[in-house]
Amino acid sequence: MTLPPRVRIVEVGPRDGLQNEPVIVPTEVKLGLIARLVAAGLTSIEVGSFVSARWVPQIADTAALMARLPPNPAGRYAVLVPNLKGFEAARAAGAGEVAVFASASEAFSRANINCSIAESLERFAPVMAAARVAGIPVRGYVSCVLGCPYEGAVAPEAVARVAHRLAEIGCHEISLGDTIGSGTPETARACVAAVAATIPRERIALHFHDTQGLALANLRACLDLGVSVVDAAVAGLGGCPYATGAPGNVATEAVVAELGRLGIATGVDSGRLAEAGRFITAALGRPAG
Numbered sequence: 584m585t586l587p588p589r590v591r592i593v594e595v596g597p598r599d600g601l602q603n604e605p606v607i608v609p610t611e612v613k614l615g616l617i618a619r620l621v622a623a624g625l626t627s628i629e630v631g632s633f634v635s636a637r638w639v640p641q642i643a644d645t646a647a648l649m650a651r652l653p654p655n656p657a658g659r660y661a662v663l664v665p666n667l668k669g670f671e672a673a674r675a676a677g678a679g680e681v682a683v684f685a686s687a688s689e690a691f692s693r694a695n696i697n698c699s700i701a702e703s704l705e706r707f708a709p710v711m712a713a714a715r716v717a718g719i720p721v722r723g724y725v726s727c728v729l730g731c732p733y734e735g736a737v738a739p740e741a742v743a744r745v746a747h748r749l750a751e752i753g754c755h756e757i758s759l760g761d762t763i764g765s766g767t768p769e770t771a772r773a774c775v776a777a778v779a780a781t782i783p784r785e786r787i788a789l790h791f792h793d794t795q796g797l798a799l800a801n802l803r804a805c806l807d808l809g810v811s812v813v814d815a816a817v818a819g820l821g822g823c824p825y826a827t828g829a830p831g832n833v834a835t836e837a838v839v840a841e842l843g844r845l846g847i848a849t850g851v852d853s854g855r856l857a858e859a860g861r862f863i864t865a866a867l868g869r870p871a872g
């Protein structure tokens with residue numbers, strides 16, 4: 584296959600990025616960041632989560648944040664939900680999309696959410712049913728697709744099974760997450776190829792962390808497989824809880840620049856995106872990348 588002419592970037596910095604920062608970012612700062620991301624042309628933005636604030640205090644203000652979000656006429660705001668209670672909170676807050684999460688690793692699933700992969704998928708049944716009634720699209724995340732901190736390597740076939748099941752129950756898009764950033768171009772390509780054999784390529788998204796500095800190389804290795812959606816976080820927000828001091832999500836600025844170099848359109852204004860990066864790194868008290 585050839586490279587896609589256009590890639591849609593899903594900006595996950597306000598949720599996946601900030602929830603992994605060691606400090607709690609004020610709602611006003613989050614609003615300023617999101618406004619700048621919208622101004623940069625990002626249409627798909629994950630802004631928060633309705634998981635327990637006791638476990639993830641960094642996103643305790645999601646409902647209050649959503650009540651004050653700037654208009655996003657060209658796209659929609661998404662939030663992560665763990666169960667039906669979380670979905671109902673997201674619906675009440677006006678979420679345009681919700682996301683659910685499963686793991687490709689049994690050990691990680693049990694350590695992270697205290698249940699098996701099969702049990703986690705069963706928990707989503709009422710969420711999917713309620714989302715269908717409400718007309719709210721559901722995105723599915725698969726974690727540890729290129730490696731697990733407990734099991735090590737994860738077989739592409741295991742990832743494909745979980746991705747296929749998420750698509751089967753109604754997720755319109757499946758995001759493949761290299762949670763610990765252990766992937767290489769070869770393992771990333773093998774994983775995506777296995778998933779693409781079970782679900783349509785246009786429903787696959789790439790969500791790579793830059794722990795070893797290979798995120799861009801891993802993305803490049805998969806772009807000619809028919810994938811045209813990439814998750815990224817402005818300023819590389821976040822981190823890896825299993826690798827202290829390691830970078831987090833691949834930086835949106837780097838992804839936009841690399842795709843531009845390859846002749847792939849994103850619709851993102853790199854200058855305004857850089858401004859958003861400077862804004863949030865200044866708020867966090869660290870140098871811009």
